[in-house]
Amino acid sequence: MTPTAAHATTGTPATRRLGAVVAVLLALLVMSGLWWSAEDVVQGSTVRIMYVHVPSIWVAYMAFALTAVCSGAYVSGRSRSVAWDRVAGASAEIGVLFVAVSLVTGSLWGRLTWGTYWVWDARLTSTAFLFITYVGYLAVRRLGGTLRQRARRSSVIALLAVLEIPLVHFSVELWRSLHQEASVANPNARVELDGLMLFTLMLGLATFTALFVWLLLHRQRVILLEDTVADRGLDEAIASRRDEAGAR
């Protein structure tokens, strides 16, 4: 294996071990979620969606929090290390993915339970805004320019999102509380969970958290490799122009 080829992988022994653990946990979660745990008295089998839905939104919140923290670290840190920006970007990508998963699983569950894919509930609406906000953030990351420009721009946008999300959430909450009659769609109504159901939910949270870490490690290395390729492409273009000039 050449040194370049060895460099061009996103895996290390540690991530491989972690990946194996995630695979085992996922298999356990599937078994526990689909077979071992009981049906819900009221909801029947639809309750099983919860084992994916709740961990997904958990991972999404965690990912966006990490994006905010890394963006803050980039802006405030003296070193201005682009590594912070790479972790922030990788984390936001994973967050967007998992918000999407939780929106899709949530609306499927809503269709089965409430008979409709979507209700204008405050939590649903602000989650949709959360999704759109970070899709925008990812678009900002793709604006081009140097790595430093990307890092500065996207960290400012990520920090503005931290301001924006509570405001949107608060106003949507206010909007719904004043404009909605008592709704059947009350996501706060918690069902009593029996032991195995609770275990499956906790297993889901643990599994998805491990999955998040695994994805994050790989994703930020992929971004690092992409940045390296972009840099090297520029260097090579400059070198070839020099050669051309020298040949003349």
Add this chain to the structure above:
Amino acid sequence: MNRRSVAVAVARKDLAVEAGSRVIVNQVAPFALVVMVMFAFALDNDGILQRVAPGLVWLATLFSMLVVVQRSFAVESADGALDALRVAGVDPAAIFLGKSAALMVQLFALEVVLVCAAFVLYGVEPTAAGWAEAFVTMVAATVGLGFVGTLYGGLAAGARGRETLLPLLLLPVVAPVLIGATRATEAAFGSGGASVSEGWPWIGLLAVFAVIFGAAGSVAFGPLVDE
């Protein structure tokens, strides 16, 4: 020059550009009116129009705002004017406040046109107290929109392909303004039986929004446009 005089100079410059080119008067205001007429086509019912008029006024404002913000920064980036200002060491917070102020003046003028259009086209009939509340709502919402529009407009200035990004970034951020301004205007217009007193808490929300983004924009505008 201190921050305030720079901001005033930038605002006057933007308004002078508009006075010379008349893009808002000749293009954006007619566009906003067409949007109002299109809403009437889509919601072909007098009762419904009267009920939803406040929301339509603010939707039309937001759509027009996208055009105005793009215009505001197209003027800057065409000749590298923003870069020149930055290279000259001009305080970015002053540029932000100046451009925001100019944007607010333009937006407010547009809103006046739109509210008049709603009065004529959709048949809304506010009381005197309702007119006063509508005026305060417009002021509070316009200040917030001016700050946010300038902040995200600065990001969209310059390089190609960024114009299409502006709506995606801006519309989710201004959702609280749409909600707050619409509810307050409903109270002012008495739409759906709302009373004038119901509007004031929403105006409070608009004011909070304006203060937060005014402060955030003064800090964040520099790093966003500094390239």
